[in-house]
Amino acid sequence: MSNNPFDVKIGLAEMLKGGVIMDVTNHEQAKIAEDAGACAVMALERIPSDIRKDGGISRMSDPEMIKEIQRSVSIPVMAKCRIGHFAEAQVLEALEIDFIDESEVLTPADEHNHVWKHDFKVPFVCGCRNLGEALRRIAEGAALIRTKGEAGSGNIVEAVRHMRTVMNDIKKITTLNREQLVAESKNMGAPLDLVIKVSENGKLPVPNFAAGGIATPADASLMMQLGAETVFVGSGIFKSEDPAARAKAVVEATTHYKDSDKVLKASIGLKSAMKGLDMSEIPDSERLQERGW
Amino acid sequence: MIEVGVLELQGNYALHHNIFSDLGIRSKGVKLPKHLDGVDGLVIPGGESTTMSLLLDTFKLREPIKDFAKENSIMGTCAGLIMMAKKIEHETKVVPLNILDIMVNRNAYGRQIMSKKMSINLKLNNELMPLNSTLIRAPKIIDYGKDVMVLTMLENSPAAVMQNMHLGLSFHPELDGISIFHELLFNPSSKYYWNNLNKVDAA
Numbered sequence: 263m264s265n266n267p268f269d270v271k272i273g274l275a276e277m278l279k280g281g282v283i284m285d286v287t288n289h290e291q292a293k294i295a296e297d298a299g300a301c302a303v304m305a306l307e308r309i310p311s312d313i314r315k316d317g318g319i320s321r322m323s324d325p326e327m328i329k330e331i332q333r334s335v336s337i338p339v340m341a342k343c344r345i346g347h348f349a350e351a352q353v354l355e356a357l358e359i360d361f362i363d364e365s366e367v368l369t370p371a372d373e374h375n376h377v378w379k380h381d382f383k384v385p386f387v388c389g390c391r392n393l394g395e396a397l398r399r400i401a402e403g404a405a406l407i408r409t410k411g412e413a414g415s416g417n418i419v420e421a422v423r424h425m426r427t428v429m430n431d432i433k434k435i436t437t438l439n440r441e442q443l444v445a446e447s448k449n450m451g452a453p454l455d456l457v458i459k460v461s462e463n464g465k466l467p468v469p470n471f472a473a474g475g476i477a478t479p480a481d482a483s484l485m486m487q488l489g490a491e492t493v494f495v496g497s498g499i500f501k502s503e504d505p506a507a508r509a510k511a512v513v514e515a516t517t518h519y520k521d522s523d524k525v526l527k528a529s530i531g532l533k534s535a536m537k538g539l540d541m542s543e544i545p546d547s548e549r550l551q552e553r554g555w
Numbered sequence: 556m557i558e559v560g561v562l563e564l565q566g567n568y569a570l571h572h573n574i575f576s577d578l579g580i581r582s583k584g585v586k587l588p589k590h591l592d593g594v595d596g597l598v599i600p601g602g603e604s605t606t607m608s609l610l611l612d613t614f615k616l617r618e619p620i621k622d623f624a625k626e627n628s629i630m631g632t633c634a635g636l637i638m639m640a641k642k643i644e645h646e647t648k649v650v651p652l653n654i655l656d657i658m659v660n661r662n663a664y665g666r667q668i669m670s671k672k673m674s675i676n677l678k679l680n681n682e683l684m685p686l687n688s689t690l691i692r693a694p695k696i697i698d699y700g701k702d703v704m705v706l707t708m709l710e711n712s713p714a715a716v717m718q719n720m721h722l723g724l725s726f727h728p729e730l731d732g733i734s735i736f737h738e739l740l741f742n743p744s745s746k747y748y749w750n751n752l753n754k755v756d757a758a
Binding site for chain 2: 267269270271273274276277278279280281296297298299300301302336337338355358359360361383384385491513514516517518521
């Protein structure tokens with residue numbers, strides 16, 4: 263039996279379901295996230311809303327900071343590499359990170375190619391806006407897919423658009439016959455074998471999570487009801503007024519996403535959410551979701 | 556017709572429902588104490604034990620599950636096994652349920668890079684069953700009491716244990732579509748049902 267085959271990578275993604283994965287920038291925040299019930303943390307130097315504000319090149323985080331976070335919590339620790347930057351991914355693997363996010367939040371290193379993720383023992387998560395993009399990433403070896411949304415915006419509209427698009431794309435191809443799937447595979451730029459697989463099973467071959475713009479307990483409930491199996495919360499927690507309380511509330515709302523009384527209860531008494539941006543305030547050239555190919 | 560609950564606080568509960576569906580056994584999600592009413596058993600799935608331990612208290616499920624365990628079977632896989640333990644080595648955040656007389660070391664196999672598949676042998680009614688086992692940031696059982704029966708070993712540690720009518724596994728049969736453990740604990744009409752077995756041997 264081969265060690266670490268693809269389904270062992272998917273295995274960890276399965277264990278993260280029904281939970282909340284939180285962006286943290288230091289070990290204090292990591293502890294707050296763990297104490298609030300996060301099922302994993304994403305270690306990064308600047309949360310997306312600050313990356314957006316500060317500008318400049320955004321790279322893989324300082325390994326020493328990541329190590330400190332690994333030492334301070336017992337839950338899985340994820341970290342981001344730039345799109346196509348397989349050397350950053352190799353460094354993160356050497357750090358024994360639990361999951362690598364090949365992320366559009368960082369400045370892309372390669373404008374044509376993503377990392378060939380099958381070469382790694384560590385599982386990867388990648389963002390997508392539609393089914394074709396999701397299947398290209400899975401073909402490259404992603405063991406987990408998330409919506410891109412618009413990171414650091416505090417605005418759920420793009421994550422909703424991407425989740426609805428993926429779900430509609432899946433529904434559509436379950437109604438097509440084989441010759442139509444060949445044409446569809448060409449149209450969406452995705453490998454035919456994966457297109458056929460999705461058409462037969464009516465779902466992605468790996469777990470499907472939501473990310474990008476989630477800021478409130480109701481946002482988490484919305485994404486779960488639209489079909490997400492877990493939510494990533496980036497700037498939404500540590501850019502809010504009371505991160506510990508908001509983190510716990512989002513976790514509770516995610517567990518009980520279909521129970522409106524529980525989501526209501528989680529939403530009461532929270533201080534201000536992050537301010538957020540309307541999409542019209544973000545010029546096309548600054549939209550992080552456009553990164554990735 | 557029996558119905559089994561699957562704890563749905565966080566984790567891979569969906570795959571356990573799939574196994575029950577394959578076996579023709581009804582199952583339902585348990586997120587609140589009232590969901591335990593009328594179910595005949597409970598699965599505590601894999602996931603993060605820190606998250607589960609916290610939410611057990613938030614939603615006041617801890618004492619109801621302990622009471623439920625006095626009369627009904629509970630099965631735990633991975634994080635579920637950690638939750639069923641009596642004691643967890645070097646651990647302050649996760650408060651276990653003390654359903655199995657075992658001590659565990661959380662994430663004893665290390666980070667995800669050490670996660671793997673291995674072969675195990677299960678022997679029931681003198682029938683030897685070679686099975687796959689998938690370990691994901693898995694715990695190890697490092698000590699156990701005299702009433703605990705070891706069903707199978709992995710790298711010199713017990714990987715499947717039974718005590719009374721409860722079962723704990725350090726691996727994930729549901730990831731490999733293996734239904735024998737769900738059958739063993741929850742299917743009274745099966746010849747492998749724990750109460751129908753002539754003999755269970757450690758293999």
